[in-house]
Amino acid sequence: MMGRSSRDQGQLFYSFNLEEVVPDDHLVRAISEVLDLSWVRAELAPHYSALGRPSIDPVLMIRMPVVGYVFAIRLERALCREVQVNLAYRWFCGLGLEDKVPDHSIFSRARNERFRDHDIFRQVFERxxxxxIRAGLVGGEGFAVDASLIEADANKGRSIPGSEWNKDIDPRRAGRAVKEYLATLDTAAYGAATEVVPKFVSPSDPAAQWTGAMKGAAFFAYADNYLIDVKYGIIMDVEASRAIRQAEVGASHTMIERTAACFGIKPEWLVGDTAYGSEPNLNWLVNEQKIAPYIPVVEKSKREDGVFSREDFAFDDERDIYICPAGKILRTTRTVVNDDQVLYRASRRDCRICPLKMQCCPKEPVRKVPRNIYEEARDVARAYGKTKAYA
Incomplete structure (x- = not known):
């Protein structure tokens, strides 16, 4: 006989155990077993008053964003709706069937008010x-670094040309976002990253960078920088910055140094794309940090017009000279010119009678070869680029 569901009358009472309906193999159970947040309430106690109505549980304020991160629920409104209807999410957050899910506005209020002067989310991340690390998921020998763009909540229509932006604003008369920007002017990931004036600035969010890095229409954005252990892809650190290469490099320095200070782990080698291939950064890695750079070297000296490129000249490190294809010597005074370059010059007499002059310096009386003051670090990166591990 065919059965049929009856919804004519709802039950007055239900016998229901939330613990029993969440499958044993559900991801939230695995996370709950290893995520210890028992310390959070004591850590945040000084930020709560002893009087008044009880607040939303601060542990819930952390567990809900964890659900959003793990299950790719980016919007807080959507997160609250999902926790409302998903039993597994409720169980993970410690909410019963009859418990009310907090309004989405509590998250922005917590960020801008109660948690503003506390690094609670940084502490959760580091724990x-x-x-x-204790579980053996971190190798520690090799890290990778990269950045992702995050679109800022800034209106292009209300932006102003970068040349019109005044950094000398009185912080006492500025809004919250502007105050935060002014406080980061000396930070490597923000104001100190570069002196280049941006094309546009958003007065409501001046730290956001106007960028066309996505090859489409330009927009205001931030960069979310990650430092990743390559053994199992564990994110060791994260740092927000302006969406510009110099700032991303500064953020990578911050993450490497912070990881070493926090966990006592510094990689033996680092993987990155061309954004991290600048001469000062390679020098920082090779000579200051003793980290092997598996990073492409940006080559700007390659000639496509048939004239000899810099790589056609052999450098003698011991004598600090270049030797040209004709076997003549190029010397330097060691004077540093633009962009950290040192010029090596050939003899006018050698160039004048050289049979290769039209292939070397057809429009100049002598050949000059620039060499970056960090060229040795670039040579190290080039050498690693030829290894089997790099390929």
Whole structure:
């Protein structure tokens, strides 16, 4: 006989155990087993008053964003709706069937008010990384670094040309976003990253960078920088910055140094794309940090017009000279010119009678070869680029 569901009358009472309906193999159970947040309430106690109505549980304020991150629920409104209807999410967050899900506005209020002067989310992150280290998920020998763009909540229509932006604003008369920007002017990931004036600035969010890096229409954005251990892809650190290469490099320095200070781990080698191939950064890695750079070297000296390129000249490190294809010597005074370059010059007499002059300096009386003051670090990166591990 065919059965049929009856919804004529709802039950008055239900016998229901939330613990029993969440599958044993659900991801939230695995996360709950290793995520210890028992310390959060004591850590945040000084930020709460002893009087008044009880607040939303601060542990819930952390567990809900964890759900959003793990299950790719980016919007806080959507996160609240999903926790409202998803039993597994409710169980993970410690909410019963009859418990009310907090309004989405509590998250922005917490960020801008109660949690503003506390690094609670940084502490949660670092405790998770420490747990991964204890579990043997972090190798520590090799890291990778990269950045992703995050679109800023800034209106292009209300922006102003970068040349009109005044950094000498009185912080006491500025809004919150502007105050935060002014406080970061000396930070490597923001104001100190570059002196280049941006094309546009958003007065409501001046730290956001006008960028066309996505090859489409330009927009205001930030960069979310990641430092990743390559053994199992564990994110060791994260740092927000302006969406510009110089700032991303500064953020990578911050993450490497912070990881070493926090966990005592510094990689033996680092993988990155051309954004991290600048001469000062390679020098910082090779000579200051003793980290092997598996990073492409940006080559700007390659000639496509048939004239000899810099790589056609052999450098003698011991004598500090270049030797040209004709076997003549180029010497330097060691004077640093633009962009950290030192010029090596051939003899006018050698160039005048050289049979290769039209292939070397057809429009100049002598050949000059620039060499960056960090060229030795670039040579190290080039050497690693020829290894089997790099390929």
């Amino acid at each position: 998770v990384v420490a747990a991964c």
